[in-house]
Amino acid sequence: MPVDFPLFLAPMAGVTNTVFRRLCKAKGADVLTTEFVSAEGILHRNARTQYYLEFHEDERPVGVQLFGSEPERLACAAKAVIDWVRPDFLDLNFGCPVNKVVSKNGGSALLKDCPLLTRVAEAVVKAADPVPVTAKIRIGWDQHSVNAVQTARLLEQSGVRRLAVHGRTKEQGYSGEADWAVIAEVAAAVKIPVIGNGDITSAADVLKRRRETGVAGVMIGRAAMSHPWIFSEIRAALENGDIPPPPSFEEKWRFICAHCAAEIAWRGDEIMGMRSMRSRLMSYTKGMPGGSRLRERLSHVGGLAELEDIAALHLQALAGGTIPA
Numbered sequence: 001m002p003v004d005f006p007l008f009l010a011p012m013a014g015v016t017n018t019v020f021r022r023l024c025k026a027k028g029a030d031v032l033t034t035e036f037v038s039a040e041g042i043l044h045r046n047a048r049t050q051y052y053l054e055f056h057e058d059e060r061p062v063g064v065q066l067f068g069s070e071p072e073r074l075a076c077a078a079k080a081v082i083d084w085v086r087p088d089f090l091d092l093n094f095g096c097p098v099n100k101v102v103s104k105n106g107g108s109a110l111l112k113d114c115p116l117l118t119r120v121a122e123a124v125v126k127a128a129d130p131v132p133v134t135a136k137i138r139i140g141w142d143q144h145s146v147n148a149v150q151t152a153r154l155l156e157q158s159g160v161r162r163l164a165v166h167g168r169t170k171e172q173g174y175s176g177e178a179d180w181a182v183i184a185e186v187a188a189a190v191k192i193p194v195i196g197n198g199d200i201t202s203a204a205d206v207l208k209r210r211r212e213t214g215v216a217g218v219m220i221g222r223a224a225m226s227h228p229w230i231f232s233e234i235r236a237a238l239e240n241g242d243i244p245p246p247p248s249f250e251e252k253w254r255f256i257c258a259h260c261a262a263e264i265a266w267r268g269d270e271i272m273g274m275r276s277m278r279s280r281l282m283s284y285t286k287g288m289p290g291g292s293r294l295r296e297r298l299s300h301v302g303g304l305a306e307l308e309d310i311a312a313l314h315l316q317a318l319a320g321g322t323i324p325a
């Protein structure tokens with residue numbers, strides 16, 4: 001059933017693989033995207049790329065996010081990835097601030113070169129047709145060159161069908177605050193749906209941004225890493241204005257253990273799977289009572305049974321008042 005104010009899980013490298021995306025979908029995320037995938041990786045069909053591109057049918061609508069800088073290579077990669085995995089849409093990354101990407105003219109570097117950005121968008125839209133192409137931008141390169149409205153217009157004219165705007169400049173990285181006033185200007189300047197992104201941490205944030213900015217939906221990144229329940233909380237708030245109570249610690253631990261079990265099953269290796277979950281466990285336990293001691297133990301957890309023991313002890317300590325809830 002189409003929703004009138006869709007909730008997007010933000011693409012996050014090293015985080016939003018198929019396992020986590022499906023968990024977020026179960027919690028109410030409407031639209032999912034792979035983490036960014038290099039056009040060259042697709043053209044060389046390397047093993048890592050295959051891992052990035054994997055998705056399950058129940059994730060649809062799901063998009064593949066591409067990055068690169070050469071229009072012809074990106075167009076070939078777009079065609080190749082459509083044949084390969086049949087995504088519902090392709091998303092162009094014009095926001096990545098990471099040096100490795102920017103130094104090769106990819107990601108947010110294209111915000112400084114509007115003619116090239118336009119050629120990239122036009123080439124990919126043409127190559128992908130009839131599969132829709134969307135894009136994700138930052139508001140500009142730095143505070144002196146905020147050009148999101150101009151970029152959005154160019155992308156709209158190039159045939160891009162939806163635009164996610166992260167309200168920070170490239171120079172900001174993840175510091176400072178997302179500028180939702182610029183996101184609102186973009187939403188007013190173009191006809192394609194604009195999805196607002198940056199610093200959403202609660203359902204109340206979404207109600208406020210929706211009321212004040214004219215965005216067609218919101219995209220949530222870091223808050224989903226520590227609190228994937230945010231999607232169901234937002235959906236409830238949008239539907240009836242009530243925000244459900246936060247999950248209990250039991251529920252949180254059940255979810256965390258299920259996430260680890262699913263990751264291990266997907267990787268087919270308990271040690272590798274658990275190791276890859278360690279940084280995720282740090283996010284999940286952020287703000288939990290007794291957090292620093294808990295995180296110390298989790299930083300070398302080796303398997304699912306050990307994790308379940310840590311969870312049981314933590315719940316016991318909370319129930320017994322040994323650590324205050």
Ligand SMILES: Cc1cc2nc3c(=O)[nH]c(=O)nc-3n(C[C@H](O)[C@H](O)[C@H](O)COP(=O)(O)O)c2cc1C
Pocket residue numbers: 010011012013014015035036065093095096136166197198199200219220221222223
């Ligand atoms: C660990 C991490 C990895 C990210 N990887 C990507 C990526 O692959 N593609 C992309 O467009 N944005 C990426 N982002 C940016 C997010 O999609 C999002 O724009 C940003 O985190 C702001 O949203 P938030 O405040 O809700 O986290 C990444 C962010 C983080 C924290």
